Amino acid sequence: MALTVNGDPHPWREGLTIEELLREKTFTFPLKVIHVNEKLVRKADWGAIVLHDGDVVQVVHLVSGG
Amino acid sequence: MAEMIQVAIDGKQTEVPAGTYVLKAARQVGVEIPALCDSELVEPYGACRVCSVEVSDGRKQRIVTACNYPILKPTEVFTRSERALAIRRLTLEMMLARWPNVEVLKEAAADVGITAARFAHPERNEAANACILCGLCVRVCHEAVWHKVLAFENRGATRRVVMPYGQQAETCVSCESCATVCPTGAITFVDDPNHPADPARIRRAGAELTREVVLLDKSQCRMREVGTAHLVEIMNDYDLLPTHNHRFGRHPDAHRIASDKWTAGFTQGAADGCALGCEMACAKGVDGFVLRTGPDRGKKVLVDGPEYETAAGVGSNLGIFEPWAVIEQNYYCDQYGIDTISWGALMAFVMECYEAGILNQERTGGLDLSFGQAQNVLEVMHQMARGEGFGLVAGQGVRRMKKLFAEQYGADPAFLQDIGMENKGLEYSMYVSKESLAQQGGYALTNKGPQHDEAWLIFMDMVNKQIPTFEDKAEALHYFPIFRTWFGLHGLCKLPWNDVEPEDNAESEAPAKVPKHVQGYCNLVAGMTGKEVSPEDLILQSERVYNLQRIFNLKMGFGTRPHDKPPYRSVGPVTAAEYLSRQERYDQQLKDEIGLDPTTMSLDEKRAAVREYREDRYQQLCDAVYKRRGWTTDGIPTLAKVRSLGIDEVPGLVDLLQAHGVTE
Numbered sequence: 001m002a003l004t005v006n007g008d009p010h011p012w013r014e015g016l017t018i019e020e021l022l023r024e025k026t027f028t029f030p031l032k033v034i035h036v037n038e039k040l041v042r043k044a045d046w047g048a049i050v051l052h053d054g055d056v057v058q059v060v061h062l063v064s065g066g
Numbered sequence: 067m068a069e070m071i072q073v074a075i076d077g078k079q080t081e082v083p084a085g086t087y088v089l090k091a092a093r094q095v096g097v098e099i100p101a102l103c104d105s106e107l108v109e110p111y112g113a114c115r116v117c118s119v120e121v122s123d124g125r126k127q128r129i130v131t132a133c134n135y136p137i138l139k140p141t142e143v144f145t146r147s148e149r150a151l152a153i154r155r156l157t158l159e160m161m162l163a164r165w166p167n168v169e170v171l172k173e174a175a176a177d178v179g180i181t182a183a184r185f186a187h188p189e190r191n192e193a194a195n196a197c198i199l200c201g202l203c204v205r206v207c208h209e210a211v212w213h214k215v216l217a218f219e220n221r222g223a224t225r226r227v228v229m230p231y232g233q234q235a236e237t238c239v240s241c242e243s244c245a246t247v248c249p250t251g252a253i254t255f256v257d258d259p260n261h262p263a264d265p266a267r268i269r270r271a272g273a274e275l276t277r278e279v280v281l282l283d284k285s286q287c288r289m290r291e292v293g294t295a296h297l298v299e300i301m302n303d304y305d306l307l308p309t310h311n312h313r314f315g316r317h318p319d320a321h322r323i324a325s326d327k328w329t330a331g332f333t334q335g336a337a338d339g340c341a342l343g344c345e346m347a348c349a350k351g352v353d354g355f356v357l358r359t360g361p362d363r364g365k366k367v368l369v370d371g372p373e374y375e376t377a378a379g380v381g382s383n384l385g386i387f388e389p390w391a392v393i394e395q396n397y398y399c400d401q402y403g404i405d406t407i408s409w410g411a412l413m414a415f416v417m418e419c420y421e422a423g424i425l426n427q428e429r430t431g432g433l434d435l436s437f438g439q440a441q442n443v444l445e446v447m448h449q450m451a452r453g454e455g456f457g458l459v460a461g462q463g464v465r466r467m468k469k470l471f472a473e474q475y476g477a478d479p480a481f482l483q484d485i486g487m488e489n490k491g492l493e494y495s496m497y498v499s500k501e502s503l504a505q506q507g508g509y510a511l512t513n514k515g516p517q518h519d520e521a522w523l524i525f526m527d528m529v530n531k532q533i534p535t536f537e538d539k540a541e542a543l544h545y546f547p548i549f550r551t552w553f554g555l556h557g558l559c560k561l562p563w564n565d566v567e568p569e570d571n572a573e574s575e576a577p578a579k580v581p582k583h584v585q586g587y588c589n590l591v592a593g594m595t596g597k598e599v600s601p602e603d604l605i606l607q608s609e610r611v612y613n614l615q616r617i618f619n620l621k622m623g624f625g626t627r628p629h630d631k632p633p634y635r636s637v638g639p640v641t642a643a644e645y646l647s648r649q650e651r652y653d654q655q656l657k658d659e660i661g662l663d664p665t666t667m668s669l670d671e672k673r674a675a676v677r678e679y680r681e682d683r684y685q686q687l688c689d690a691v692y693k694r695r696g697w698t699t700d701g702i703p704t705l706a707k708v709r710s711l712g713i714d715e716v717p718g719l720v721d722l723l724q725a726h727g728v729t730e
Contacts, residue, residue: 007531026303029525030286031564033572040572060532061525062571063546063564063578 004056012053018046021057031062075143088132088143089117099132099145100154100174103200105247107280108209110134113201114161116174118153120144129153154178163187165196170249189223197252199225203244210280211243212290212347241343246273263596271589279345279566287565292325292332293348294565297374298382299324306498306524309382310437311414312487312635313644315498319387323377327389331355332371346562349373352393359444360398369397372406375518378496379410384417385437394444402451407517408463411493413443415464415486424477431455464488484634490515490624499636501651502528503680504539507687510632511543513615513625519560520547526578540690545579545605551615552608556591563587610711613695613703620702621722627701630688638680645673652676702728 002009003016005025018034018041034041035058041049051057068083075088078095087110092099101117104110110133117132123141129149144150158175163183165171175181199218204227207216215238219228229235245253246269255265262268283289288296298320301307305315331352340349350371357365372381372392380395381387399406419425420435427434431449433442433456449457459467468482487494492515499505505528508521523542526532533539553560568582575581584601591599619625639645645652646669653664656672660679664672692699696707705728708714 006529027529028303029300030288031567033577042572058530060530060577062567062580063522063526 001053003051003054006057006059010057012051012055016051018049018051018057021051022046022059025059027059027061029061033060033062034058035060071137072140073137073143074141076145082137084138085136088119088121088130088135088137088141091137092132092143092145097145100177101133102170102174102198102249103202104133105202105206107247107277108202108205111201111205113199115157116154116161118150118157120147120150151178155180159183160185160187161198164189165191165193165198165250167192167194168196168198168250169194171198187223195251195254197227197248198250199227200249201227202247202249203227203253206243206247210276210345211241211343212345213237213241213343216244237342239342241345242269242272243276243343243345246276260594262594264593267589267593271586271593275562275583275586276345278568279562282569283346283566286567288325289346289348289561289565292329293350293371294374294561295328295350295372295377296325298377301374301378301497302382304524304529305501307378307382308414308496308498310385311383311411311418311485312494312498313418313641314647315500317382317387320382322387323381323389323392328352328371328377331389331393341559344559344562346559346566348561348565355390355393355397357394357397358390359394359441360448362397362401367397369393370400372396375496376406376410379407380413380443381410383410383414383496384440384443386440386443387438388440391440391444395447398444398447398451402447404447404450407495408493409447410496411487412460412464412467413446415467416446416460417443418485419467419471419477419482422481424471424475424482429456429475463491464493465491481640484640486633487635488516489632489636490619490629492516494633494636497522497524499524499632500638503683503687504533504542506632506637506684507539507543507691508547509636511630511688511691512547513612513619516632516636520550522546532578536686536690537694539687540694543687543691544694548605548608548612549579549584551612552587552604555608555611556587558587606711610713613708613711614713614716616697616701616703617708617719617722620726625702626726627688627692627699630701632684634677634681637684638676639673642669642673645669645676655679698728700727702726704728704730706730 001012003012005021034046036051037056068085070081071084072079072081073091075092075095075097078097080091080095082091089099089101089104099117099119102114112131112134115131118129119132120127121130121135121141121143123139155178158171158178159180161171162175162180163185164187166183204216204218208214215229215235216227217230219226229238242255245255284291298307302316302320307315307320309317332350333353352369352371355367355369357363357367376396377392381392386392396406399409416425417435417437420430421437425435433445435442446457446460449455450461459470464486465488468486471477471482472479489510494509494516495518497505497518499509502524504523504526508523509516512520521543523546526542527539533542550560563583564580567580571577571580571582587604588599588601616625634640639652652672656662656664656675660675662675689699692701697703702723705720705723708719714720
């Protein structure tokens with residue numbers, strides 16, 4: 001049971017939200033765009049959206065720094 | 067998450083987070099309440115009283131100002147009750163008595179049936195653009211711009227908006243934020259100095275950016291709060307924070323120089339003056355810092371708050387995790403005129419050489435220059451400024467020290483080349499690029515040398531995996547360096563481009579490019595010059611200059627393939643300790659990407675195989691980038707390229723290219 005996160009496998013568990021996934025991946029950079037199964041998920045929904053086994057998650061970190 | 071509270075506004079039910087102001091809640095359900103001193107850019111103020119409404123929340127039903135009354139328990143709001151309207155009418159009537167011809171007042175008064183005042187006011191002002199003392203200009207100057215140029219003077223009928231002592235303040239840079247929010251036109255723009263073609267267009271672009279910075283930054287990069295230093299802990303999380311001369315990307319003590327350690331020292335609540343009037347205000351000041359070393363020892367000073375590059379460069383990259391030592395180095399770098407990035411990279415090189423036995427106390431004048439020796443690092447800096455002792459050696463920079471240590475101390479030139487973090491003579495900036503091939507190019511395929519200003523592609527490449535092929539990486543290494551160069555052409559800071567983003571940026575076709583902001587820059591250019599430009603035009607402007615820079619490098623002996631070669635420390639693990647620190651990653655790469663079985667290989671064999679693979683990929687990257695940029699396989703712009711850019715008529719340019727074997 002796994003998700004695909006930015007092309008890599010990541011363990012899935014029942015009830016895992018996007019916000020929790022970001023914590024598990026230590027994706028702490030604030031400017032991100034997230035698609036689940038190619039569908040955009042707004043930041044306001046990251047805490048509520050529950051991921052399903054096999055979901056393909058793309059966490060696009062925007063360019064910053066400088 | 068804030069508790070949700072039930073509220074009814076003129077009978078319309080809704081639910082809002084506890085603490086939401088009545089005015090905001092009303093707007094959410096489509097109920098308009100007139101408010102003359104309100105702006106989303108500043109905290110509510112309750113100055114004009116025109117937004118008076120009647121509320122019932124379990125206590126006595128009463129009149130409050132909607133803009134600054136927080137909803138903390140179930141509340142009923144009556145925006146047009148008899149009492150509320152009576153208060154609003156009286157308020158507006160008094161204002162009309164003083165300012166009878168101001169349009170926003172007349173409109174608000176007409177809404178409640180008032181067309182003229184019954185009273186006479188001793189300070190009656192007939193002007194249509196009279197100041198109505200709403201205070202928006204003063205508050206925007208204080209709260210949004212953080213400049214405090216404007217203030218109120220006097221009280222009651224003689225109150226007015228002034229600059230201190232009624233004189234033109236030198237610190238006012240005409241950012242025009244005050245004029246933008248003024249509801250009456252009492253503050254007007256002076257558009258003459260630079261003769262812009264369409265000043266209103268420039269103002270609209272500026273106002274939109276101001277709005278984003280003031281409203282969104284606090285939930286994005288916190289540039290106004292801490293500046294770029296917010297990246298310290300983030301880079302550590304992603305294994306990108308350089309420690310011990312870029313050997314590793316993470317350190318257990320990184321939290322000691324994380325952003326909260328810096329904010330604790332920021333007492334100014336203001337920008338330090340990097341660009342007066344810039345609302346992003348990312349440059350900070352550490353106040354009341356008492357120096358421990360050097361000629362100013364014991365003095366209490368105000369020091370620039372460390373930027374990310376400084377905190378990483380003079381902190382983690384030197385194995386120093388003591389905030390005082392970072393601030394002290396920052397102070398003396400400023401005083402002596404030393405760049406903190408070059409300083410951090412050259413000292414890190416010195417310290418690795420010390421630990422490798424190439425340097426010793428005899429050669430450093432008695433100084434232990436192991437990583438973490440903050441006092442001795444500062445001593446080298448003071449010696450460098452005085453032009454004496456080991457400071458004379460360190461001050462020559464990494465490139466010359468490599469030569470010197472090989473010639474004078476018999477050090478292995480190949481090892482020095484591997485660990486000396488410089489390219490084209492410039493020291494590296496502070497990101498570990500080992501796991502991002504695109505960023506290795508982003509550093510060493512630059513014109514200026516490996517600074518972070520041309521291309522920052524680590525997330526796109528290493529984390530997002532958006533640019534997997536050489537061609538994808540080459541495209542990014544075309545667009546981003548070229549676009550970032552554009553900021554230099556126009557004297558603009560690049561931080562507002564992508565360190566704050568519009569609310570709907572995620573929905574744009576290319577979020578990494580922040581298309582709305584790119585269009586904003588087109589508006590600025592068109593507003594200034596009167597000539598319409600597209601995002602593609604901006605790239606063309608910049609590409610001309612970028613190619614001229616490359617050709618200038620060529621003229622100066624740098625602009626060819628060998629000069630684009632990075633030190634191996636930027637590409638992969640130089641030492642056994644580095645390999646072992648991320649062994650799982652490198653072994654996996656041997657297996658998956660190179661097709662070797664790491665279990666049958668010695669450590670030296672594994673290191674050699676990883677190195678060969680990575681260095682080969684870097685050369686393939688160069689091939690792809692040169693091709694995308696329209697350069698020869700030696701990295702020189704082709705004749706076709708310079709002709710297409712219209713720069714072939716620069717005197718001597720074609721001759722120079724031909725002298726380097728360019729024929730097409």
